Amino acid sequence: MQIHFWGTRGSIPVAANGLTIRDKIKQALLLAQGRHFEGEEQIDRFIDESIEFPTQYGYGGDSSCIQIIGGDEYMLCDMGSGLRRFGQHIMQKHGPQDPKVYHFFISHVHWDHIMGFPFFPSAYIPGNIIHIYGGHSIEKLEEAFHRQQSNPCFPVYWDQLGANINFTQLKENQWHKINGFRIKPKRQVHHGASFGYRIEKDGKALVYSTDAEHKQENEKDTVGIVDFYHNADVVIFDAMYSLADMITIKEDWGHSSNIVGVDLCLRAQVKHYCMFHHEPAYTDETLFRILQETRRYAEIVREGHPLKISTAYDDMVIEV
Ligand SMILES: [Zn+2]
Numbered sequence: 020m021q022i023h024f025w026g027t028r029g030s031i032p033v034a035a036n037g038l039t040i041r042d043k044i045k046q047a048l049l050l051a052q053g054r055h056f057e058g059e060e061q062i063d064r065f066i067d068e069s070i071e072f073p074t075q076y077g078y079g080g081d082s083s084c085i086q087i088i089g090g091d092e093y094m095l096c097d098m099g100s101g102l103r104r105f106g107q108h109i110m111q112k113h114g115p116q117d118p119k120v121y122h123f124f125i126s127h128v129h130w131d132h133i134m135g136f137p138f139f140p141s142a143y144i145p146g147n148i149i150h151i152y153g154g155h156s157i158e159k160l161e162e163a164f165h166r167q168q169s170n171p172c173f174p175v176y177w178d179q180l181g182a183n184i185n186f187t188q189l190k191e192n193q194w195h196k197i198n199g200f201r202i203k204p205k206r207q208v209h210h211g212a213s214f215g216y217r218i219e220k221d222g223k224a225l226v227y228s229t230d231a232e233h234k235q236e237n238e239k240d241t242v243g244i245v246d247f248y249h250n251a252d253v254v255i256f257d258a259m260y261s262l263a264d265m266i267t268i269k270e271d272w273g274h275s276s277n278i279v280g281v282d283l284c285l286r287a288q289v290k291h292y293c294m295f296h297h298e299p300a301y302t303d304e305t306l307f308r309i310l311q312e313t314r315r316y317a318e319i320v321r322e323g324h325p326l327k328i329s330t331a332y333d334d335m336v337i338e339v
Pocket residue numbers: 029030129131132230296
């Protein structure tokens with residue numbers, strides 16, 4: 020399977036402002052001083068080889084939305100603002116006259132995880148079928164979506180949507196067969212609870228585990244998480260805060276640190292630890308620095324087990 024990250028930011032979408040872009044241009048020009056380029060190809064090579072990731076690309080600012088590619092129908096986790104761009108991609112690819120089936124797995128209904136839905140064109144087009152799954156009750160899921168598209172929050176109301184939309188509560192800690200995958204939800208510690216999903220197909224395992232605060236204070240809870248992550252090819256993990264922020268101010272805010280993620284993934288023998296749900300106040304440089312620090316920490320504590328570590332960015336595609 021493949022994963023396309025349409026949105027990776029936590030809590031609220033962010034955009035690079037003019038000063039940030041100007042600063043990136045300035046840094047790139049400084050690095051290019053005295054060089055001569057024969058054409059676009061040479062410029063691209065220089066960007067790839069000589070300019071660091073935060074300056075040449077950056078992490079993006081859409082909120083949580085990932086697509087899991089590998090089934091016959093479309094399948095995604097969460098509907099943050101990244102869903103808007105996924106929806107545009109679908110319109111470009113199929114146009115409005117070609118109905119599709121979509122499966123959405125919702126971690127929870129906090130705003131940053133459902134705010135993309137009113138901007139998802141397929142929801143307005145009759146013929147499309149949209150299955151929304153969650154660990155919460157159907158009433159809870161429906162209420163959040165209905166409220167989001169009602170007066171005075173949004174001008175287009177829920178009953179104006181044209182697609183066939185249905186909600187399903189998935190039993191936690193049980194396997195469910197959907198779209199050729201097997202999927203198991205697990206309850207996580209977060210305000211109002213959130214659900215992580217272990218998704219498997221063809222011997223490969225992905226865990227989508229966002230909006231969860233792992234404190235490692237209760238061994239039983241920790242063992243439960245380690246079992247859930249065990250041997251996964253990739254764990255997409257809520258590493259919203261740096262450890263320093265976490266222990267000084269943001270304890271009990273419902274999110275985890277980069278360091279807890281390393282500890283859990285090493286213990287669970289995960290292959291690839293992917294940090295996700297980035298703090299909106301962190302700049303590209305800050306996220307890049309946290310990635311280097313996280314890799315250094317893992318090198319010190321890992322005791323032989325190799326662990327790939329990455330920071331998710333908008334439009335990153337990984338093979339699982
Ligand atoms: Zn969130």
